[in-house]
Amino acid sequence: MAAKRFFSVLCVLLSIQLSYAQYSPSKLKTLDSALTILHQRASFSGVVLVAENGKTVYKKALGIANLALQEPLKTTSSFNLASVSKQFMAMMVMMLKEKGKLQFDDKVQQHLPDFPYEKISIRHLLTHTSGLPEYFELAQKHNNTLDTLTNEKLLQLLKTHQPNLEFGVGEKWEYNNTGYVILASVIEKAAGMPIEDFFKQQITRPLGMNDTYIYCLRMKQSPVNRVMGYQRKNGRNVPNDLIRLDGVVGDGNVYSSVEDLLKWDQALYTQKLVSAATWQEAITPVKFNNGQTHPYGFAWFIENDGKVLSHTGSWVGFFNEIIRNIEKKQTIIILSNSTDATVRKVVKDVLAGNVLKLPKTELISNIKLIDGSGTASRPAAVRLRDDKIWEVGDLVPFPNEPVTEGKGMTLAPGFIDSHSHHFGGLEEHPDGIAALNQGITTIVTGQDGGSTPMDTIQSFFKKRPVAINVATYTGHSTLRAKAMGAKSLYRTAKPEEVEKMKNLLRDEMNKGSLGLATGLEYESAFFSNRDEVLTLAKVAAELGGRYMSHIRSEDINLDEAIDEIIEIGQQTKMPVQISHIKIAKRDQWGNALALLGKLQKARAQGVNITADCYPYDxxxxxxxxxxxxxxxxxxxxxxxxxxxxxxxxxxxxxxxxxxxxxxxxxxxxxxxxxxxxxxxxxxxxxxxxxxxxxxxxxxxxxxxxxxxxxMDESDIADFLSWSHTNICSDGAWRGHPRGHGAFTRVLGTYVRDKKIMPLETAIHKMTGLTAEHLGMTDRGIVQSGYYADLVLLNPETVKDNANIQNSTALSSGIEKVWVNGQLVYESQKTTGKFPGVFIKRQ
Known part of the structure; x- marks a missing residue:
């Protein structure tokens, strides 16, 4: 009877608690489930607290506080608040203002005479409108790795070097950590005591915040309950805690727990710390010199006309956030120490009733990894997270995690086709099977001088999802046709036409084109002179692009054509690449090594010249x-x-x-x-x-x-073997068998059968080297943070089956292909998924 009575009372109490709660029990249950799943997937270590009307309706700690000791986190564990620390600095400034020790519009020099910028006020520091540069690069440039930065040392660095301001004082808002480090020095000077003592005296002790304190590397002893930051790397947790910049205080290095931060939150509704008028100034949007405003006050972001105040904090392993809904009297506090910000969005989405999207992981186990760098294969497992590679190493599955058994086969980065004509078939064949069946996950179009405008490709991707990635160059012949007219290409361009081409190219480059591609042997560009091409190449170079060319001749004028592309590389200083390098004149066969020697000499003279090649004669x-x-x-x-x-x-x-x-x-x-x-x-x-x-x-x-x-077979082998040649197909959806089999032909005929290079080298030429030649920095290597374009292949059976009689025959030995983390090809069939993206110049 007593147990039943207790249960009834508990239900009444729970219903009373939830009757005023605006966060429904189902939302809180979903939140709890989501945090548990995140923790199981190694995506969250931390503490979350949700409160309404000052009462905790949900709190949970998951993970470890200290790697070495493997201590579990508690709701009283003290986390480095990172930039959430700034609101405590701002409060101490406000308190000193009310004590008459300073004014918000005092010039910083009034309190710190060594501060070298006479126009900057305390208000400018509080509101991120000072224009000060960030101190990180300044300290790294002028201090050595054994020199721990402190507030005093930073002030001296500013005095000694006086770096230029990023913008005029008070002219705009730009988040800035330097200003809050200087504020901490102002606080110490005005308070007449160490900032940690003033903080304890004025804030933590009066509010009963027993887990809150200031700690940095200039202090001798680390507090017992200090949470350590860490990071998960390839299946293991490694330290990611304070660094040599962390002898400073102000922009970070306040520690607190969710329990204490709720006390802090509630105190801000009262006048325990400062008057209502002073607090109102802290949550008023900053006003610039021109009268415009920005929704930031004194260390608070301001939303919904002041109804919501928030601030994030991200430093080393810590990713935190505090959100105060003033209108609804709701508080959300998120503290994490695992170098992963995912939890912040998940918590907010759940509580806002948005569609919950948790990270999806997949483990590919029992594989021989060839990572695309050219290094030797090694046994490993690879974990994907959403569209990227997350971990590589000796990994075990998470609970309920999908696992692909690699059966000892080779896992490599998805192949990148640097010279492709497959884009024209994507409308009819969005599954990209011609590319996928040979392991290609990214195609580069715009070759031989003909290209599709950037806007058209962008629009195509919005209307027509496809299975493979696409990047593009801008075609020289396409520019000529637009500037000169399609029927006027059989002559040199006039100066005004070249100027129009330059403007068209500049526009395409600004939209993300990789660079300029020419097809100088074709009639649409053959009549252009060298100056026209060089002039356009300079435009591409100025905008960070590259140059690729089907050179002017592959036979009778081969030497002159090579000289032209070398000159373009010399004069523009940008990377230049010879498309599908070949020697097409019979009595010149056997001269591949001499040609490569010429290219190698140009490289030694500073010309970044490379080539791509397909494996057919x-x-x-x-x-x-x-x-x-x-x-x-x-x-x-x-x-x-x-x-x-x-x-x-x-x-x-x-x-x-x-x-x-x-x-x-x-x-x-x-x-x-x-x-x-x-x-x-x-x-x-x-x-x-x-x-x-x-x-x-x-x-x-x-x-x-x-x-x-x-072409001659020995020349092809030499061109393929050159260390600066990557593999391409020059293929399309029909016609030449290279459109379905170029990459698998290299792996089967030239690697396994003819043994002209190791498998690791061949895959490097299909992945990492190609990405380097194209300027892609997040594809082509199996490494954490790179996009999850992958191919699982059997080196013993991989081969091309396409030939002139049956040019669309699918390759053997390509077992599975992933594009942006999704399986798109398996057992010679596409899966019906279309995760391909349009890749722009990086």
Whole structure:
């Protein structure tokens, strides 16, 4: 009976407590579940407290306070508040103002004569309107690693070096830690005692805040209940606590617990510390010199016309937040020590009734990791978190965590195709299977001088989700067509047209284009002069871009074409890359090493020149490209084409709109059908194609194309092996088999069978090296913080199956592919997920 009576009373009390609570029991239950899951997934160590009307309705501690001792956290554990500390500095300034020791508009020099900026006032420091530079770089630049920074040393650094202000005093708001360190020195001077003593005397002791104090590295002894910061790295917790800058006080290094911070919160509703008028000044938006305001007062962000006050704090391992809803008398206090800010958003989303999105993790275990850096493979496991790689090492699954069993196969970064034409097929094939089946997760378009505008690609991604990532260069020929007109490309550009091209390129670069790409061997750009190209390249360089080129000649004028791209690299100082490097003239075969020597010499002279290469001895282009001098009716040139620039018996016409029966036949076979010599047939086909184009101006799709056999196998091996060559496909959704098999051909034919390089080197050339050549800093390596583009492959079975007869045959040995953390390809099938993104220049 007594137990029943107690239970009834408890229910009544609980219902009374929740009757005034605006946070429903279901929200608090969801919050508790969310925090538990975050902790189980190693994404939260800390304490959360929620209060209404000054009464705690929820509090929970999860995690450890001290790595070495493995002490559990408690709700009385004292965390470094980081920037939440600033509100205590502001309060002490307000108290000193009420004691007549200072005024908010006093110039700092009145209290600290060594302070070198005469216009800056105490109010400017309080409101982040001083323009002072952050002290971190100043201290790192002028102090050595054994020198712990203190408030006094910072003041001397400012006096000695007098760094320029970031903006005029009082002109704008910019968050600034230096100002609050200087404020701490002002407080000490005005109070006439160490700041920690004044803090205890005026705030912590009167409010009964027994877990709250100031601690920094200039103090000899660390308090017993001080929570230590840590960080999870590759499955292990490592210290992430105070550093040599932490001899200062003011911008951080106040410690407190959630219990004490609730006392602090409640005291701010009273006049125990300062008068209502002084407090009102603290929560009034700062006013600039021009009369405009910013929603920040004295160490409080101000929202909803002052109805909500808040502040975050982030330093070393600590990520904290305090939120005070003045109107609803609600308080949220979040203290964490695991270098993870996720909890802040989760708590606010749950309590606001927003859709809860917890981090999703997945473990890929039992794999041989080739991380894309070129280093040796190693046994490991890799953990994904949402769209990024989180951990790499000896990892065990979290409770209920999805696990992919790697079965001892090789896990590598997703391959990056630096020269791709797959984008044109994404509308029809958003699953990206042509790329994914060979392990490609990112394609780079805009090649050979033709590109899609940045805005168009951006719009495409909004309308049409796809499975792979896309980045782009801006095409030179596209710029020429816009500036000169599509029918006026067979001449050099006029100065005013070049100026228009420069403006168009500048606009595309500002929107995130990787740089300028040229296709100088093609008619749309062939008639441009070197000065035009160099002028545009300089624009790309000025905006931090890169230059990539299908050079002006790959056969009779190869040396001059190489000289041109080297000159562009010399004059612009930006990285330059040769697209699909090759030697296409028969009597020059075997000279790959000499060509690479020339490139290596240029690199030694400071030119950052690189190349990409595909693993085939035949190319795919138009029939017209076989006439370097564009003299399509010259029989001598036609004879030269079929003896030096292609082998007519192995060169296949893959598309010919005037006579579709020719598609799939070699040039020699067509010549036999026509009872002509191959040279005559070549001229005839070009003439027929031109006539067809004139009579069918709206014909969709290419009119003619040929796969020309014109490279030597030993040259290809040498080009692939050069340490500055990355792999590309130059492929599309149909046509040349490279569109479905270039990368797997390298892994199967050139690595496993011909053994021209180790597997680790080949994968480096498909991932980390490619990312470096493109300026991508968060893809191409399996490392924490990089995007989770990954491929699981079997080195023993990986191979290309696409050929001229069946150019879309899927590769073998690519077992699984992830793009931005989502599985998009498995067992030669796509999964129907479309996580691809448009990557802009970084």
């Amino acid at each position: 035949f190319w795919n282009s138009t029939l017209r490209v076989l006439f370097p001098n564009r003299d399509y009716t010259n029989s001598a040139s036609a004879e030269f084409a079929v003896t030096q620039l292609c082998d007519p018996e192995k060169s296949v016409v893959v598309r010919f709109a005037p006579n579709k029966d020719y598609a799939g036949k070699t040039l020699s076979q067509i010549a036999t059908l026509r009872q002509e010599k191959p040279a005559q047939t070549l001229m005839a086909l070009i003439a027929q194609a031109a006539d067809f184009e004139e009579r069918n101006p709206d014909y969709e799709g290419g009119i003619e194309a040929i796969m020309g056999k014109s």
